[in-house]
Amino acid sequence: MSYSTHRRGKRAIALATAAFALGATLVGCSSDAGGRGNADDIEAALQEESTITVWAWAPAVEKIAEAFEEKYPKITVNVENVGTGNDQYTKLQNAIKAGSGAPDVAQIEYYALPQFVLSESLVDLNQYGFGDLEDKFTASTWNSMSMDGKLYGLPQDSGPMAMFYRKDVFDKYGIEIPETWDDYIAAGKTIHEADPNSYITSDTGDAGFTTSMIWQAGGHPYSVDGTNVGINFQDEGSKKWADTWNELVENDLLAPTGSWTDEWFRGLSDGTIATLIIGAWMPGNLEGQAPEGAGDWRVAPMPQYEAGDTATAENGGSGDAVLEQSDNKAVAAAFVKFMNAEEDGTSISIDMGGFPSTTADLQSDEFLNYESDYFGGQQINKVLSEAADNVVEGWQYAPFQVYANSIYADTVGQSYANHSDLNEGLKAWQKAQEKYGAEQGFTITD
Amino acid sequence: MSASTVQATAASTRPTQGRPRFARSTTSRGRKSIWLTIIMCVMLVYSLLPLFWLIVNSSKTQESLFSSFGLWFSGDFALFDNIAQVLTYHDGEFVRWLGNTVLYVVVGAGGATFLATLAGYGLAKFDFPGRKGVFAVILGAVAVPGTALAVPTFLMFSEMGLTNTGWSIIIPSLISPFGLYLVWTYASEAIPTEILEAARVDGAGEMRTFFTISMRLLAPGFITVLLFTMVATWNNYFLPLIMLSESTWYPLTVGLNQWNAQASTAGGEAIYNLVITGSLLTIVPIVIAFLFMQRYWQSGLTTGSVK
Numbered sequence: 001m002s003y004s005t006h007r008r009g010k011r012a013i014a015l016a017t018a019a020f021a022l023g024a025t026l027v028g029c030s031s032d033a034g035g036r037g038n039a040d041d042i043e044a045a046l047q048e049e050s051t052i053t054v055w056a057w058a059p060a061v062e063k064i065a066e067a068f069e070e071k072y073p074k075i076t077v078n079v080e081n082v083g084t085g086n087d088q089y090t091k092l093q094n095a096i097k098a099g100s101g102a103p104d105v106a107q108i109e110y111y112a113l114p115q116f117v118l119s120e121s122l123v124d125l126n127q128y129g130f131g132d133l134e135d136k137f138t139a140s141t142w143n144s145m146s147m148d149g150k151l152y153g154l155p156q157d158s159g160p161m162a163m164f165y166r167k168d169v170f171d172k173y174g175i176e177i178p179e180t181w182d183d184y185i186a187a188g189k190t191i192h193e194a195d196p197n198s199y200i201t202s203d204t205g206d207a208g209f210t211t212s213m214i215w216q217a218g219g220h221p222y223s224v225d226g227t228n229v230g231i232n233f234q235d236e237g238s239k240k241w242a243d244t245w246n247e248l249v250e251n252d253l254l255a256p257t258g259s260w261t262d263e264w265f266r267g268l269s270d271g272t273i274a275t276l277i278i279g280a281w282m283p284g285n286l287e288g289q290a291p292e293g294a295g296d297w298r299v300a301p302m303p304q305y306e307a308g309d310t311a312t313a314e315n316g317g318s319g320d321a322v323l324e325q326s327d328n329k330a331v332a333a334a335f336v337k338f339m340n341a342e343e344d345g346t347s348i349s350i351d352m353g354g355f356p357s358t359t360a361d362l363q364s365d366e367f368l369n370y371e372s373d374y375f376g377g378q379q380i381n382k383v384l385s386e387a388a389d390n391v392v393e394g395w396q397y398a399p400f401q402v403y404a405n406s407i408y409a410d411t412v413g414q415s416y417a418n419h420s421d422l423n424e425g426l427k428a429w430q431k432a433q434e435k436y437g438a439e440q441g442f443t444i445t446d
Numbered sequence: 447m448s449a450s451t452v453q454a455t456a457a458s459t460r461p462t463q464g465r466p467r468f469a470r471s472t473t474s475r476g477r478k479s480i481w482l483t484i485i486m487c488v489m490l491v492y493s494l495l496p497l498f499w500l501i502v503n504s505s506k507t508q509e510s511l512f513s514s515f516g517l518w519f520s521g522d523f524a525l526f527d528n529i530a531q532v533l534t535y536h537d538g539e540f541v542r543w544l545g546n547t548v549l550y551v552v553v554g555a556g557g558a559t560f561l562a563t564l565a566g567y568g569l570a571k572f573d574f575p576g577r578k579g580v581f582a583v584i585l586g587a588v589a590v591p592g593t594a595l596a597v598p599t600f601l602m603f604s605e606m607g608l609t610n611t612g613w614s615i616i617i618p619s620l621i622s623p624f625g626l627y628l629v630w631t632y633a634s635e636a637i638p639t640e641i642l643e644a645a646r647v648d649g650a651g652e653m654r655t656f657f658t659i660s661m662r663l664l665a666p667g668f669i670t671v672l673l674f675t676m677v678a679t680w681n682n683y684f685l686p687l688i689m690l691s692e693s694t695w696y697p698l699t700v701g702l703n704q705w706n707a708q709a710s711t712a713g714g715e716a717i718y719n720l721v722i723t724g725s726l727l728t729i730v731p732i733v734i735a736f737l738f739m740q741r742y743w744q745s746g747l748t749t750g751s752v753k
Contacts, residue, residue, distance in 0.1 A: 055691070057707070059714050082691045084707035091691060094597065098604035101691070260710045262718065266512045289709060289716045292513055353714075 037330050039129040045330035051076040052332050055092065056107035056320070057084040058156065060352040064345045068338050075331055085109060089402055095325070096121045102325040104332035107156060109318040110144035111208065114224065114399040116321065117152050123322040124150040128333045133341050140391035141357035145319045148226075153321030154340040155357035157349065159279025160387035161212060161302050161315045164286070167376065168296045169198070169274040177300045181244045184275075184303045188253040191274055198272045199255035200248070202264060205416035207408035208316065210241075213277070215313035215395045217241040217305060221430075222396045223445075229398060229437050230445040233426035240305060242422040250419050265289045277302060279315035280384040284353030287374045294374045299383045301390075310390045317357070355384065362388055400440060404433045504528060504723040511718055528723035535720055539693065540727075543701040547680060547728075549612065550697055554619030555675035562622045562675075563668050566629025567660055571642060587623035593684050600688050614689040615697070619679050625671035632667030633660070669742035673735065680732050698728045 054061060054077060065077035080103070082091050089112055095102035096119060108116060116122050125131075130151055134142055141155035165177070170187075173194055178184040188200030203209065214221060219237020223230040232238070248254050255273050257264045267273035268290040276282065286297060302312045320339060322332040339345040341358070350356050350367070361367055362385045371377045398404050411432055415425030434444045499517060505525040506514065514520035532540050569580060599618055603609045608617070637660055645655040661668070683699040690696055693704065702724050709716035 057711055057714075059708070059711065080692055081704060081708075083687070083704065084711060087687065087703075087707070091688065094600055094688060095604075095691075098601050098609075101604055101609055103691075262512060262516075269512050285710070285714075285716075288714075289718075290512070291509055 037127055041330040042128055042334045046072045046334055047074065049074045050328050050331055051078065052104040052328050052335060053078045053080060054105040055080055055082050055088055055103040057081045058107060058354060060349040060354055063348045064339045067344050067348060068335055077335060086402065102323045104326035104328055105320055105322055105336055107318050107320050110314065111397045111401045113152060114397055115402055117147055118399045121324050122152045123324055123329055125333055126151050130337065136341055136358050136360065138357055138359055138388050140314050141317065153319040154336050155319045156340050157281060157317055157354040158357040158388060159281050159314055159316040159355060160384065160391055161277060161279055161312045162384055162387045163275055163277055163300045163302050164282055165275040165298055165300060166271045166296050167298045169271045178303045180307050181303045181305055185247045188248055192253050198274065200253060201275045201277065202255035202257040202267060202273045204256060204258050205409065205413040206259060207405035210412060212313045212315040213241045214238045215392060216302060216311050218392060220394060222398045224396050224399060228443045228445050231430050231433050233430040238426060239423065242426055246422050249416060249422060252419060269293050271296065279317065280355040280387060281316060283372065283380060295376050297375050298378055299375060299380045301383060301387060311392050312387045312390045314391055398433065400437060403436060407432050500722065500726050504726045506719060508716060508719040528719050532720050532724045532727060540724055542694065543696050543698045546695060547697040550615050550619060551676055551679045554616045555672065555679040557620045558622040558625060558675045559668060559672040561620060562625035562671050563629050563664060566626045567633045567656065570630045570633035571637060584623050584627055588627060596685050596688050609689050610691050612695060615686050618685060622675050625675055628671055629667050633664060637663050666742045669739050673739050676735060677732060
């Protein structure tokens with residue numbers, strides 16, 4: 001959901017805390033807070049007066065909490081926004097280390113989840129029978145929340161990638177919707193040659209984007225098995241992406257505009273940034289922050305390496321987990337289910353701009369036939385929903401991805417800055433991650 | 447180093463204030479340097495440009511923020527509208543954060559200044575065994591950045607059950623080694639030991655001497671430290687970020703960041719105009735405090751440095 005990790009200039013701080021956080025991760029096995037629960041516990045717990053605290057930044061959560069309280073009047077839900085993404089993980093990790101102060105439920109992005117799983121700070125929701133909910137969710141989001149047969153939360157939203165593009169710019173330069181990355185690069189050259197201030201897209205180096213792009217290319221840079229972690233950013237998929245994207249990086253075809261800055265939104269408003277390869281949650285942000293682009297934007301499937309393919313990847317997105325520290329796990333689990341797997345909850349989330357991870361919502365006629373005025377009446381959800389079906393399977397993140405992303409700018413970011421070979425940056429990134437992983441007590445395999 | 451060179455340096459680094467006393471001492475030294483003037487102008491623009499940007503952009507609506515030129519006003523002047531929205535957005539949480547910040551500054555910075563004055567004075571004017579040791583510890587403490595201590599402090603406070611309360615911000619703010627050091631050097635210069643001896647001979651207790659005589663002599667140093675701790679507490683970001691998980695206790699810094707982050711969330715309402723206007727409102731009190739106290743601050747600093 002949020003795309004939040006890298007754009008703030010607090011790398012040093014993030015580094016210090018992330019280092020601290022993981023140091024705690026491997027040694028601190030949490031004690032089991034008295035017995036396992038089951039599905040019956042939930043019904044009983046909901047009939048007693050109690051309070052749960054939820055840490056989440058998605059604006060819909062507050063509304064969902066109100067609906068939950070209405071349905072179960074004895075329960076009070078306190079929703080706290082303690083920071084988006086990284087800020088919240090730092091807090092969460094601190095609370096876990098301190099042994100108290102963590103919420104009952106926390107929103108965690110998919111890429112950050114393994115870190116909390118590894119420190120055994122999340123509750124396995126299979127005990128409440130939530131394993132049966134698998135059919136309700138898309139395969140990619142469900143797999144992001146389950147590891148080694150355990151279920152560490154329910155998916156809240158998803159971000160299957162698609163290409164958002166400016167129809168007016170494409171029309172102006174006579175560009176067809178690019179089907180392959182080669183077409184895309186050619187379009188980039190056409191646009192930039194015609195107007196030196198215009199670019200096919202903006203990318204100044206972003207860890208979340210890079211990993212998603214490698215994901216689409218079929219790469220598996222991380223292979224994780226417990227505390228054995230293999231890192232290879234020179235596998236076929238990673239190289240395929242880097243070699244392709246090099247064409248844009250080395251030839252100066254990317255707008256030098258950082259994401260989520262006011263300049264960026266300005267570029268999206270006036271068309272000097274002609275496309276975005278990004279998660280399906282983007283439409284709401286475009287409408288809100290690039291209002292002048294209304295009518296000019298459209299959505300198309302992500303370009304492919306081979307014409308005719310349909311591969312895509314997840315970009316952003318998060319789920320909700322129950323913390324081991326919680327002394328009200330049954331109610332916390334009930335809330336997670338209400339929010340993500342029951343219509344009362346998911347409908348609120350979708351109304352407020354979240355892109356669903358539930359197949360029923362993704363396939364509902366109302367959702368698919370929705371015509372977006374901002375997108376010139378296009379039925380955008382048809383494209384986005386299809387993208388959700390085409391996410392490449394088998395992707396894994398590192399169990400220290402939050403830290404890894406925090407050092408991305410020092411390695412791959414340098415390739416971007418110098419307009420030089422991304423493969424070199426990826427190798428340096430891999431090396432730094434291997435070093436860190438080994439220091440944290442992981443076994444780094446080849 | 448003589449007092450006059452210090453004043454000359456002070457004058458050349460802050461030409462904007464143009465106090466005649468300083469101006470005379472520089473001109474007496476020779477011609478005006480064109481290069482120096484140019485460099486100063488560049489520095490001036492460098493310092494004032496962000497402020498100018500802030501003022502210009504807080505007058506814009508969310509829409510015109512992205513569609514108009516960044517360094518000049520757009521058609522509509524929405525400053526007052528923005529201010530009204532800032533104060534009422536989300537049940538007026540900005541006002542709540544402002545109140546929190548004021549509380550942390552008054553209790554935290556005020557307390558820190560008082561403690562630093564008390565301790566600095568004691569160290570400067572009383573001879574006792576271990577003084578050198580205390581001096582070494584304080585000098586060392588000046589060198590440790592607060593950020594490095596934030597996480598250990600969090601764990602300690604968590605043990606004591608103080609996290610997520612106002613105390614978790616106020617207590618760490620009460621300690622200002624730098625302030626203590628400043629008062630110490632200032633007190634050694636500004637308070638003649640003879641006066642204290644005279645007071646003792648006349649039968650005044652130490653406390654009475656401190657509050658009626660020493661405090662008055664220490665006023666410029668006191669104000670200087672107050673200003674420093676005020677700015678530090680007003681701008682405190684990392685400590686509250688770590689300590690607090692309920693927005694009801696947030697200071698303005700953390701709250702504004704939360705507003706800012708909200709735009710990059712799916713379904714989040716972009717309120718950059720409120721973030722910018724809120725930032726402007728946030729710096730107003732600190733600018734006023736600076737303008738109001740700067741003459742104390744200046745004399746306090748220079749007196750400290752001639753030791």
